[in-house]
Amino acid sequence: SAVISQKPSRDICQRGTSLTIQCQVDSQVTMMFWYRQQPGQSLTLIATANQGSEATYESGFVIDKFPISRPNLTFSTLTVSNMSPEDSSIYLCSVEGTGPTEQYFGPGTRLTVT
Amino acid sequence: AQKITQTQPGMFVQEKEAVTLDCTYDTSDPSYGLFWYKQPSSGEMIFLIYQGSYDQQNATEGRYSLNFQKARKSANLVISASQLGDSAMYFCAMSSNFGNEKLTFGTGTRLTIIP
Numbered sequence: 001s002a003v004i005s006q007k008p009s010r011d012i013c014q015r016g017t018s019l020t021i022q023c024q025v026d027s028q029v030t031m032m033f034w035y036r037q038q039p040g041q042s043l044t045l046i047a048t049a050n051q052g053s054e055a056t057y058e059s060g061f062v063i064d065k066f067p068i069s070r071p072n073l074t075f076s077t078l079t080v081s082n083m084s085p086e087d088s089s090i091y092l093c094s095v096e097g098t099g100p101t102e103q104y105f106g107p108g109t110r111l112t113v114t
Numbered sequence: 115a116q117k118i119t120q121t122q123p124g125m126f127v128q129e130k131e132a133v134t135l136d137c138t139y140d141t142s143d144p145s146y147g148l149f150w151y152k153q154p155s156s157g158e159m160i161f162l163i164y165q166g167s168y169d170q171q172n173a174t175e176g177r178y179s180l181n182f183q184k185a186r187k188s189a190n191l192v193i194s195a196s197q198l199g200d201s202a203m204y205f206c207a208m209s210s211n212f213g214n215e216k217l218t219f220g221t222g223t224r225l226t227i228i229p
Contacts, residue, residue: 001161037157042219042220043217044219045218048216058216092159094159102164103149103161103217105158105159105161107157107158108157110157
């Protein structure tokens with residue numbers, strides 16, 4: 001199984017500021033996914049990040065608000081820009097496993113915007 | 115578009131009993147994968163079990179099994195001999211093309227094991 005780390009694990013930020021979340025994997029993966037889990041809700045996909053290409057965003061999410069970088073096959077960042085209290089969520093990155101039957105998640109970043 | 119439905123927002127089960135968590139899905143894709151994840155209060159998402167749409171046998175992983183009924187479009191998770199540590203949120207999810215694709219999640223079921 002893939003070992004995934006995320007930084008920071010949690011943060012409290014003021015509205016109007018930006019936070020960059022890092023996701024590091026212990027093996028090379030083609031696709032990385034970023035999800036958001038709002039309080040008491042299920043997970044919603046923000047975007048899919050492939051190395052060497054622009055991220056693909058889901059409906060309702062835009063690059064200006066959630067810019068993503070994918071500089072290599074083991075690392076990605078998600079920035080939450082111009083934050084508002086509605087951005088308070090857990091942000092999780094996910095990667096494929098060694099085969100198509102597995103997908104693994106990082107421990108998540110708990111973001112609170114005040 | 116894919117859709118996952120979990121109709122049980124919460125369940126209480128006596129320790130050591132078996133429990134079934136319901137999941138139905140809808141998709142027009144001929145090939146897809148079904149996943150179950152456990153999310154304890156710490157927030158991490160723990161992968162439990164996977165079933166491919168063409169798999170003839172129901173998937174099993176230790177105390178977890180997936181009751182896959184393709185015609186009914188259901189993929190229920192069965193936990194045998196429940197333990198206190200099984201108390202958590204459980205999410206059903208699906209992907210197209212078996213896996214390595216984005217996941218669509220259901221709303222989850224909060225399972226509480228009673229000693």
